[in-house]
Amino acid sequence: MKTLILLLTLTFSLNVSAQVKERISMAVGTYTDGDSKGIYTYSFDQETGKAEVLDSLAMKNPSYLTVSNDKRYIYAVSETDVSQASLNIISLNRNGSMRLQKMILTEGADPCYVAQNGHIAFTANYSGGSMSVFNLDKGELSTLFLGTTGGPDHSRQDDAHVHCACFTPDGKYVLATDFSADRILSYRIQRQRVIANGVAAHITADSGPRHLTFSNNGRFAYLMSELSGRVTVFSYKQGHLETLQEITSDSVGARGGADIHLSPDGKFLYSSNRLKAEGIAIFSVDSNTGKLTRIGYQPTGAHPRQFNITPNGRFLLCCCRDSNKIQVFRRDSQTGLLTDTHQDIPLSHPVCVQFY
Numbered sequence: 001m002k003t004l005i006l007l008l009t010l011t012f013s014l015n016v017s018a019q020v021k022e023r024i025s026m027a028v029g030t031y032t033d034g035d036s037k038g039i040y041t042y043s044f045d046q047e048t049g050k051a052e053v054l055d056s057l058a059m060k061n062p063s064y065l066t067v068s069n070d071k072r073y074i075y076a077v078s079e080t081d082v083s084q085a086s087l088n089i090i091s092l093n094r095n096g097s098m099r100l101q102k103m104i105l106t107e108g109a110d111p112c113y114v115a116q117n118g119h120i121a122f123t124a125n126y127s128g129g130s131m132s133v134f135n136l137d138k139g140e141l142s143t144l145f146l147g148t149t150g151g152p153d154h155s156r157q158d159d160a161h162v163h164c165a166c167f168t169p170d171g172k173y174v175l176a177t178d179f180s181a182d183r184i185l186s187y188r189i190q191r192q193r194v195i196a197n198g199v200a201a202h203i204t205a206d207s208g209p210r211h212l213t214f215s216n217n218g219r220f221a222y223l224m225s226e227l228s229g230r231v232t233v234f235s236y237k238q239g240h241l242e243t244l245q246e247i248t249s250d251s252v253g254a255r256g257g258a259d260i261h262l263s264p265d266g267k268f269l270y271s272s273n274r275l276k277a278e279g280i281a282i283f284s285v286d287s288n289t290g291k292l293t294r295i296g297y298q299p300t301g302a303h304p305r306q307f308n309i310t311p312n313g314r315f316l317l318c319c320c321r322d323s324n325k326i327q328v329f330r331r332d333s334q335t336g337l338l339t340d341t342h343q344d345i346p347l348s349h350p351v352c353v354q355f356y
Contacts (some may be wrong), residue, residue, distance in 0.1 A: 005311050022047040024311065025054070025096055026355045028319070028326065029062040038062050039076060041096035042345070044355070049328045049341045051208045054096025059088060064113050064306075067356040074098065075110035077123055082142055083184055085111050087123055087134055092356075093240075102139055106132040113164040113211075115174075119192060122174060130158025130177050131187075133194045148181040150207045155229055156255075162228070163210045169218030173239035175200050177209040177223070178350035184209060184223070188241040201234060201241035204223065216266045218336040220290035224249065224260035224271045230233045231260065231271050231283070233290050245291045249273055249281040259306045264313045268336035272304040272318070280304065280318065282336050298338040302328055315341075319350040326350050 027059040028043050030036035038059030042051045052077060065076035074090040089102040108128025115122050121134040123191040132200035133143040151157030161179035167189075174187040174194065186200035203209050208227030214220065214236065221241055229250020250257050256275030262268070262285070269283040269292055282296040301320030309316050309331065316329040316338055326345040329338040 002082070012020070015264070015309075019054045019223070024251075024355055025050075025063055025071075026317075026353055028347065028350055028354075029065045029076055030060070030353035031063060031079075031321070031349040031351060032345065032350060033061075034324070036350075039065065039074065039090070039098060040347065041092075041098065043096065044310070044317075046310050046314055049315050049330060049343050050074050051328075051343075051345050056099055057090065057098040057100065060084065062088065063351045064111075065352055065354060066114055066116060067354050068116065068118060068287075071356045073101075075114050075116050075121055077106070077114050078103075079112055079126075081106065081108050082109040083130060084124065085109050087111070087114060087121060089136075089139075095184065104134060104141055107141060107144055108132050111318075115164075115166050117167060118173065120189065120194065121178075121330050124165045124176060125164040126161050126163060127159075128283075129180070131162050131165050135192055137192070138161040138317075145185075145187070145196065147174070147176075147178045147185075150181045151179075151208065151227075156208060156227060157182075157206075157329070159262070164208075164212055166212055166214075168213050168239065170238075173197065173241075175221075175241075177212060179208050179210065179226070182207050182209065184212070184241060188239060194264075197205060197239050200239060201243065203227065203232060204246065205231075207308070208255075209256060213260050213262060215262065215285075216289060220244075222260055222262070222269060222292075224257050226257045229254065229257045229273060231269070231292060232283075233292060235272060235289075235290065247283070247292050247294060250277075252277045253336075256320060258304060261307065261309055263309055263331070263333075263336065264332070270316065272300070272307055274303050274305065278302060278304055280307065280316070280338065282338070284336060285302050293337075296315065298329065301325060308353045308355060311355060317345075317353050319353055321349050321351050324352060
């Protein structure tokens with residue numbers, strides 16, 4: 001009898017532990033020109049795909065955010081004009097509650113991307129055409145690097161735009177997309193200093209490089225270009241990129257390419273397209289060469305600006321800004337294809353979701 005009770009207790013404990021493990025948290029950034037307050041935190045069940053709101057924090061246009069590795073802080077931009085554009089450092093508690101700790105002006109208008117490693121942070125300032133570098137230990141802006149122009153699209157590339165800045169897998173460099181010059185810039189990290197390191201790669205003219213991500217093994221990088229709607233595959237080494245392949249994501253010429261992510265196992269790549277035939281292109285990845293094969297396309301709501309995949313790979317959550325919802329798709333780990341669960345998370349103008 002004692003053995004039976006012990007087994008039942010052990011089984012119950014394992015089931016509870018599994019249920020807890022399947023629940024993760026996520027932070028969502030929005031535009032606040034509608035009904036949104038700012039940043040929201042949710043609890044998300046990686047087994048069922050259902051979400052529950054935890055907290056909200058009022059803030060102007062926190063369009064992009066990231067969470068520290070220790071899950072204690074959210075770093076969020078305020079995408080506004082240069083007088084108010086800022087990096088916001090927010091304390092984050094286990095229950096999802098948030099509190100603004102510090103606001104640092106970016107000195108560049110409309111920051112739309114942020115990355116950090118706990119000591120240094122970067123914002124890509126779209127209208128400012130710059131990348132702001134912050135010393136987080138001192139809590140201050142330290143350097144401002146400017147993008148350039150030169151692309152052929154006079155309506156979209158006559159002013160400098162920087163759209164993302166991300167750390168390389170080796171942690172030694174930062175790569176920034178110089179949208180209007182059709183190139184990716186390289187910067188070397190030396191302790192707390194950031195030093196210009198030339199051009200990491202030149203992209204085909206009229207591409208408008210937007211978002212960049214890396215393979216798990218650090219050998220390959222993948223770029224989503226906004227204007228051309230193409231994904232570029234690179235090999236990566238010591239702060240520089242070599243082009244291996246270009247493949248179409250936006251097949252209708254909408255000139256609205258947006259976000260890009262690999263599945264956690266690295267077997268599939270996803271890229272979102274806006275303005276026409278809005279949805280997510282799906283590619284299989286050759287693990288040896290890094291090259292892509294297009295295998296599917298998943299329609300989404302309006303303006304799928306950003307999306308993310310749960311750590312266990314079961315769900316893809318897509319921020320459909322103009323449909324005022326986050327769509328929850330179940331992901332087939334064998335085929336890479338997506339299925340709409342019809343468990344939308346209603347929210348005014350969502351634009352960024354990050355799991356933690």
